[in-house]
Amino acid sequence: MANENKSVWVSISFWRRSAAWVTGFASILLIWLTFDTLGQISMGTDEDLKSGITKRVPGPTVINYHIDYKMSEKRGHEVPVIGEKELFFGKEWSKEEAAKLLHLGKLTSQAKNCMNCHTLLGNGAYYAPDLTKAWLDPAWQNGGPLQGITGKNTVEEAMAEFLQHPSRYPTHARMMPNLGITAEEAKGLVAFLKHMSSIDTNGFPRNFSQSADRIKGGTHAH
Amino acid sequence: MLTSIKTNEFAGNESKKLAMMYFRVAIILFGAQLLMGLIAAIQFLAPGFLFELFDFSVARMVHINALVVWMLYAMIGSVYYMLSDETGIETVHIGIGKLAFWVLTAAVTVVVLVYIFVQVGSGTEATIWLINEGREYLEAPRWADIGIVVVVLTFYWNVFATYMKGQKTGIMTVMVANLMALAGLYLAGMFFTDNISMDQYWWWWVIHLWVEATWEVFVGTLAAYALIKIIDAKREIVEMWLWIEVLMLFGSGILGLGHHYFWIGTPEYWWEIGALFSALEPVPLVAMFVHVLYDWGKEQGIAKAEGKPGSVMNNGPAMAWIVTNAFGNFLGAGIWGFFHTLPQVNIYTHGTQFTAAHGHLAFFGAYATILIGMMYMGIQGAYGIERMKATFKSKMAISLITFGVLGMTVALTIAGYEQVLVERADLGASWNAFFTAQNLPWYVQAQLWRTIMGVLTFVGFVYLVWDLLTIGKSKAD
Numbered sequence: 001m002a003n004e005n006k007s008v009w010v011s012i013s014f015w016r017r018s019a020a021w022v023t024g025f026a027s028i029l030l031i032w033l034t035f036d037t038l039g040q041i042s043m044g045t046d047e048d049l050k051s052g053i054t055k056r057v058p059g060p061t062v063i064n065y066h067i068d069y070k071m072s073e074k075r076g077h078e079v080p081v082i083g084e085k086e087l088f089f090g091k092e093w094s095k096e097e098a099a100k101l102l103h104l105g106k107l108t109s110q111a112k113n114c115m116n117c118h119t120l121l122g123n124g125a126y127y128a129p130d131l132t133k134a135w136l137d138p139a140w141q142n143g144g145p146l147q148g149i150t151g152k153n154t155v156e157e158a159m160a161e162f163l164q165h166p167s168r169y170p171t172h173a174r175m176m177p178n179l180g181i182t183a184e185e186a187k188g189l190v191a192f193l194k195h196m197s198s199i200d201t202n203g204f205p206r207n208f209s210q211s212a213d214r215i216k217g218g219t220h221a222h
Numbered sequence: 223m224l225t226s227i228k229t230n231e232f233a234g235n236e237s238k239k240l241a242m243m244y245f246r247v248a249i250i251l252f253g254a255q256l257l258m259g260l261i262a263a264i265q266f267l268a269p270g271f272l273f274e275l276f277d278f279s280v281a282r283m284v285h286i287n288a289l290v291v292w293m294l295y296a297m298i299g300s301v302y303y304m305l306s307d308e309t310g311i312e313t314v315h316i317g318i319g320k321l322a323f324w325v326l327t328a329a330v331t332v333v334v335l336v337y338i339f340v341q342v343g344s345g346t347e348a349t350i351w352l353i354n355e356g357r358e359y360l361e362a363p364r365w366a367d368i369g370i371v372v373v374v375l376t377f378y379w380n381v382f383a384t385y386m387k388g389q390k391t392g393i394m395t396v397m398v399a400n401l402m403a404l405a406g407l408y409l410a411g412m413f414f415t416d417n418i419s420m421d422q423y424w425w426w427w428v429i430h431l432w433v434e435a436t437w438e439v440f441v442g443t444l445a446a447y448a449l450i451k452i453i454d455a456k457r458e459i460v461e462m463w464l465w466i467e468v469l470m471l472f473g474s475g476i477l478g479l480g481h482h483y484f485w486i487g488t489p490e491y492w493w494e495i496g497a498l499f500s501a502l503e504p505v506p507l508v509a510m511f512v513h514v515l516y517d518w519g520k521e522q523g524i525a526k527a528e529g530k531p532g533s534v535m536n537n538g539p540a541m542a543w544i545v546t547n548a549f550g551n552f553l554g555a556g557i558w559g560f561f562h563t564l565p566q567v568n569i570y571t572h573g574t575q576f577t578a579a580h581g582h583l584a585f586f587g588a589y590a591t592i593l594i595g596m597m598y599m600g601i602q603g604a605y606g607i608e609r610m611k612a613t614f615k616s617k618m619a620i621s622l623i624t625f626g627v628l629g630m631t632v633a634l635t636i637a638g639y640e641q642v643l644v645e646r647a648d649l650g651a652s653w654n655a656f657f658t659a660q661n662l663p664w665y666v667q668a669q670l671w672r673t674i675m676g677v678l679t680f681v682g683f684v685y686l687v688w689d690l691l692t693i694g695k696s697k698a699d
Binding site for chain 2: 010011012015016018019022023026027029030033034036037038040041042043056057060099102103104105106107108109110111112113114115116117119120121122123124125126127128129130132133134137138139140146167171172173174175177178179180182185188192195196199200201202203204205206207208209
């Protein structure tokens with residue numbers, strides 16, 4: 001068969017070699033891009049935050065700062081803006097404390113299976129709201145309905161109270177179940193949510209702060 | 223699927239018997255998947271249903287995990303089924319294969335029981351190790367992760383050793399290389415990190431590179447094998463197409479990973495890479511579709527030219543499922559995937575019911591169909607039936623299931639469309655925007671239709687099981 005005068009297009013060995021080369025090339029490109037991306041998405045440090053260096057994923061001490069989400073004319077979409085110092089649960093968290101709290105929060109988000117109702121960064125289930133920018137959501141701000149029903153005065157306290165007794169504060173017929181979240185775990189979860197809201201998601205979700213302006217009670221549209 | 227009345231029992235072929243063990247568990251888990259899906263669908267309509275007893279998160283977790291696990295079972299079964307035909311020898315370590323089967327089944331049972339009865343744990347490492355990891359599709363606790371890796375490696379070693387000892391067909395070469403990638407990728411999802419962007423980056427290495435690369439190639443090898451067995455397609459032609467498919471599937475699928483990296487904190491260059499390569503992803507699916515129909519038509523023509531009466535096809539139900547696979551893969555993975563793969567669209571559709579619509583049709587069209595086809599081939603082999611024709615039950619099964627899944631897909635697409643317009647484009651994805659969109663009549667009606675179509679799918683499943691239990695016996699008589 002090898003000596004037969006047939007077209008390369010019907011030659012098995014030609015396609016086998018092409019398949020191997022294309023697969024190899026795509027894999028190498030993916031690995032190379034992965035190295036670059038991992039560098040860009042690794043967490044920043046406390047020093048970065050202090051000196052105003054923007055990272056795609058800031059360090060855990062970002063919980064000590066005011067976070068906003070604003071339109072960037074240059075990039076054509078909204079970006080997280082890290083502002084002034086802001087107390088979190090009434091205190092400023094050291095590097096170690098903040099890291100520990102974020103660790104607890106991320107762990108709890110997995111232990112309580114949040115992703116099988118909510119979406120995080122748009123991934124997960126679609127039964128409950130997306131949590132990517134939940135920290136900035138107008139509902140939790142001063143004057144928002146969720147801060148109102150929990151009777152708390154700050155975003156973090158309102159969120160923590162809700163997480164511990166979700167079915168006590170229904171906002172919709174579809175309620176969040178009581179998952180036995182302790183006070184400490186709730187703090188961790190709120191830190192995790194605040195940290196997530198500071199991640200640069202290339203403008204996802206689209207129009208988030210614009211709508212916050214239109215729905216009364218929003219604070220993050222200015 | 224019944225063991226008691228087999229007339230042939232594969233004439234002592236142990237790999238095929240082992241394959242049937244996997245198929246049996248697969249079909250049970252398929253049923254569990256559908257039941258959990260029904261519970262979750264009802265909860266969309268009646269949120270109080272099983273509230274704080276068996277919440278949506280639990281139903282949904284078991285729904286998607288049963289899906290992945292039944293497919294893995296059916297895949298392993300399919301490999302064992304074709305192994306002796308392709309290599310020309312018996313699987314080398316059949317005893318170890320059986321042991322691995324029982325270990326895996328015991329582990330899966332424990333994991334599911336824990337999911338159902340324990341559900342969640344405290345925010346500690348112990349939960350991740352013992353209860354669940356809470357990472358969509360990869361919820362298996364870490365002890366089970368490690369166990370699964372051991373079992374899969376045992377399986378892989380068995381296949382590899384048999385391949386090395388026997389003859390090395392093109393189909394088997396692709397299979398062995400592909401299984402190595404499939405097994406290796408699971409490791410990318412087995413660590414914990416506080417950085418959610420990093421978490422999602424590697425999570426997609428497992429989920430995307432499985433589903434949109436290695437599983438697709440896997441399906442290609444099954445289709446190639448099945449066409450040779452069912453319609454006696456020429457091996458040379460089938461294998462040439464298989465290599466073309468590998469080229470295109472990996473050529474588009476590996477970098478198509480980029481379409482999951484638009485919004486998780488990763489750099490913007492993924493927009494272009496993801497858009498380009500994921501737009502190419504449907505191409506091989508068209509090729510696969512053409513391939514199946516072309517081969518079938520050609521073989522029919524040859525049969526006619528040789529003066530043989532009618533069809534040369536020797537397994538009607540299996541062929542019907544494989545043709546459905548060609549259509550379903552193209553429609554579900556190709557068209558429904560392409561709908562929302564470009565970043566300009568995806569910024570609005572990401573994380574809405576659009577994704578659910580695509581997911582339902584793609585998993586069904588690309589994977590469920592051909593794996594069910596392989597089960598029918600198993601029945602044919604078990605009873606030694608020369609030509610197996612579809613029964614009324616076979617026809618009811620395939621039409622009800624296919625119609626049901628298509629119906630669910632259309633309903634979810636409508637829900638997603640409404641969600642995109644109202645929640646995303648107009649109101650901007652806040653808490654309030656989400657619930658506003660969930661309450662609108664179009665959305666609620668779509669969820670109602672999804673549930674009705676889900677029930678229809680379940681009826682089709684009942685027919686399928688009934689058929690698998692009886693078709694062999696009635697044909698062998």
